[in-house]
Amino acid sequence: MVLVYTEAHNGQFKKAALEAVTYGNKTAQVMGTKCVALVIGEATNPAELGKYGAAEVMTVNSGNLAHFDSQTYGHAISAVAQQAGAKVVILPHSSTGKSLAGRVAVKLNAGCVSGANAIHTMDGGVFKVKKNVFSGKAVAEYQLNSDIKVLTLSGNSLKAEDGGADATVTAMDLEVPASRVTILGVDKQQGDLAPLPEAELVVSAGRGMKGPENWGIIEDLAKVIGATTACSRPVADTGWRPHHEHVGQTGVAIKPNLYIAAGISGAIQHLAGVNSSKCIVVINKDPEAPFFKAADYGVCADLFDVVPKLTEAIKKAKA
Amino acid sequence: MKLLVCISKTPETTAKIAFKDGNTTFDENGVQYIMNPYDEWYALVRAVELKEAHGGTVTVINVGPASNDVVIRKALAIGADDAIRVDADPNSSMFVAKQIAEQAKDYDLILLGKETIDYNGSEVGAMVAEYLDLPYVSYGTNLDIADGKATITRDIEGGAESSQIALPLVVSAAKGMAEQKIPNMRGIMIAKRKPLNVVAPVAAEDLAVVASYTVPEGRTSCKMIDPDNMDELVRLLQEEAKVL
Ligand SMILES: Cc1cc2nc3c(=O)[nH]c(=O)nc-3n(C[C@H](O)[C@H](O)[C@H](O)COP(=O)(O)OP(=O)(O)OC[C@H]3O[C@@H](n4cnc5c(N)ncnc54)[C@H](O)[C@@H]3O)c2cc1C
Numbered sequence: 001m002v003l004v005y006t007e008a009h010n011g012q013f014k015k016a017a018l019e020a021v022t023y024g025n026k027t028a029q030v031m032g033t034k035c036v037a038l039v040i041g042e043a044t045n046p047a048e049l050g051k052y053g054a055a056e057v058m059t060v061n062s063g064n065l066a067h068f069d070s071q072t073y074g075h076a077i078s079a080v081a082q083q084a085g086a087k088v089v090i091l092p093h094s095s096t097g098k099s100l101a102g103r104v105a106v107k108l109n110a111g112c113v114s115g116a117n118a119i120h121t122m123d124g125g126v127f128k129v130k131k132n133v134f135s136g137k138a139v140a141e142y143q144l145n146s147d148i149k150v151l152t153l154s155g156n157s158l159k160a161e162d163g164g165a166d167a168t169v170t171a172m173d174l175e176v177p178a179s180r181v182t183i184l185g186v187d188k189q190q191g192d193l194a195p196l197p198e199a200e201l202v203v204s205a206g207r208g209m210k211g212p213e214n215w216g217i218i219e220d221l222a223k224v225i226g227a228t229t230a231c232s233r234p235v236a237d238t239g240w241r242p243h244h245e246h247v248g249q250t251g252v253a254i255k256p257n258l259y260i261a262a263g264i265s266g267a268i269q270h271l272a273g274v275n276s277s278k279c280i281v282v283i284n285k286d287p288e289a290p291f292f293k294a295a296d297y298g299v300c301a302d303l304f305d306v307v308p309k310l311t312e313a314i315k316k317a318k319a
Numbered sequence: 320m321k322l323l324v325c326i327s328k329t330p331e332t333t334a335k336i337a338f339k340d341g342n343t344t345f346d347e348n349g350v351q352y353i354m355n356p357y358d359e360w361y362a363l364v365r366a367v368e369l370k371e372a373h374g375g376t377v378t379v380i381n382v383g384p385a386s387n388d389v390v391i392r393k394a395l396a397i398g399a400d401d402a403i404r405v406d407a408d409p410n411s412s413m414f415v416a417k418q419i420a421e422q423a424k425d426y427d428l429i430l431l432g433k434e435t436i437d438y439n440g441s442e443v444g445a446m447v448a449e450y451l452d453l454p455y456v457s458y459g460t461n462l463d464i465a466d467g468k469a470t471i472t473r474d475i476e477g478g479a480e481s482s483q484i485a486l487p488l489v490v491s492a493a494k495g496m497a498e499q500k501i502p503n504m505r506g507i508m509i510a511k512r513k514p515l516n517v518v519a520p521v522a523a524e525d526l527a528v529v530a531s532y533t534v535p536e537g538r539t540s541c542k543m544i545d546p547d548n549m550d551e552l553v554r555l556l557q558e559e560a561k562v563l
């Protein structure tokens with residue numbers, strides 16, 4: 001069977017979790033087996049994962065899993081995988097999933113591919129799965145030679161599909177060792193917006209903004225479409241915007257449906273983190289800006305003029 | 320305090336990406352390599368700072384061929400005291416992690432980059448921690464040591480989390496943990512005399528390897544929109560691209 005670890009936030013499943021269950025179900029279909037979802041800690045309605053393709057839901061609750069620690073969570077996920085005889089373990093490609101994948105792979109002696117972006121194929125009996133490499137400049141197809149496989153699923157790789165029925169939920173009884181990590185505090189800087197790696201719409205700006213005091217027009221645009229904001233590296237480096245907004249080769253890599261970039265030149269290291277976006281709109285006053293070559297739609301003009309106009313046009317279209 | 324920093328190499332960020340042998344092998348012809356930025360700018364620089372503040376030694380380790388010695392010498396020039404190179408081709412993350420774990424048994428702190436910028440695995444750190452049965456904190460943006468304990472801030476989606484853990488420990492470094500440092504002439508001269516120990520690999524399997532590569536088609540052409548007609552852009556985003 002295929003085991004999918006699903007992350008919940010305040011009791012609600014994250015979008016990435018629903019995508020992972022859909023992906024897990026499709027993976028299970030190729031293998032002629034079923035998909036089981038695993039929930040650690042509190043979730044309001046674990047049964048709803050059935051709608052997205054889980055044949056069963058297993059839950060694990062333990063005081064020792066009260067906060068995330070790759071060691072205790074890795075132990076729990078591997079133990080469930082072993083007990084249930086999982087052949088593929090799927091994790092989200094989030095900070096949590098990426099901290100776990102290597103642990104679970106070692107415990108299960110499994111081949112590991114992080115950031116998978118398509119359903120695997122069985123080519124002559126060989127399990128193969130693809131991911132983006134070299135900043136989206138190539139796709140690598142990995143061959144996994146182990147009995148068990150561990151994958152993390154890159155966000156926005158497929159759409160979560162609901163339609164099935166609720167699944168039965170079974171609470172698992174597991175011994176979990178105590179965590180050696182003491183959490184001192186969590187600082188949520190971003191409020192309710194979708195975090196960048198999950199965002200479907202992103203509005204981003206660069207050095208062309210001249211200064212942090214001008215970001216209001218970017219925030220207004222983001223707000224009318226419900227987008228998450230991002231920025232180029234020098235903008236984060238000079239402290240105009242918080243570090244977690246920095247996208248690119250050395251920042252967050254994203255692949256939203258829509259990426260709007262204003263006042264960003266389109267340096268190769270910036271493109272590296274964004275060129276997997278489905279649709280790119282570039283606003284730049286320099287007709288020679290390299291970003292136009294990587295864009296679907298371009299507006300060559302002063303961003304201080306165009307961005308508010310675009311915001312108004314969207315408001316009008318939505319009214 | 321004994322610190323170990325895992326360093327890898329990656330093609331320079333503007334390198335041309337091409338493949339050979341029927342798209343099964345990365346074509347290294349003309350490609351310049353650099354130290355993976357997360358390893359160099361953050362993990363290594365912070366390790367050197369911690370050594371300067373608390374005493375101890377910084378060892379760097381790389382799993383790779385002799386041609387990686389250039390990158391290793393740079394790490395020594397930045398301030399590492401000595402280096403280990405496990406003489407083997409790093410074909411899978413598990414193989415690399417097993418080699419590192421084999422050499423890492425009596426260090427207080429093992430630092431890695433959060434990921435390599437070519438394959439973005441983000442796998443090796445958790446694997447090393449699991450082999451050594453140590454705690455692992457990923458994406459550290461701030462790391463301090465006092466009284467045998469590490470205090471770490473790490474990036475999580477949409478925020479930051481801080482925690483405290485007793486050493487020994489494995490930590491992966493993200494932007495913010497330190498500031499990039501350019502090695503000076505003296506560092507470069509001294510680095511030539513620092514020990515670089517080449518060791519043979521232990522047996523380990525490659526459970527996941529790249530079988531082939533494909534190069535995606537780029538965007539064909541950019542449609543330019545009249546700046547005075549943003550209604551048209553909105554229409555295209557809604558009706559043509561279907562993203563709004
Ligand atoms: C190893 C390495 C890693 C890197 N990693 C990253 C990374 O992860 N992410 C990243 O972003 N960068 C990264 N960089 C930096 C990258 O090379 C560029 O320097 C950076 O992306 C440039 O940022 P920018 O486009 O905001 O600024 P600039 O290059 O200065 O471009 C500003 C743009 O704004 C336009 N502009 C100015 N005023 C206006 C106006 N009024 N209206 C409209 N347009 C205007 C200009 O025409 C120009 O094109 C990296 C560099 C290196 C060496």
Ligand SMILES: Nc1ncnc2c1ncn2[C@@H]1O[C@H](COP(=O)(O)O)[C@@H](O)[C@H]1O
Pocket residue numbers: 325326327328355357358380381382383409412415430431432433434435438439440441442443444
């Ligand atoms: N061949 C290698 N030798 C030593 N350290 C490595 C090697 N490959 C990866 N690492 C370390 O592991 C980190 C994460 O790599 P990865 O899991 O491949 O993204 C890197 O930032 C390095 O610190």
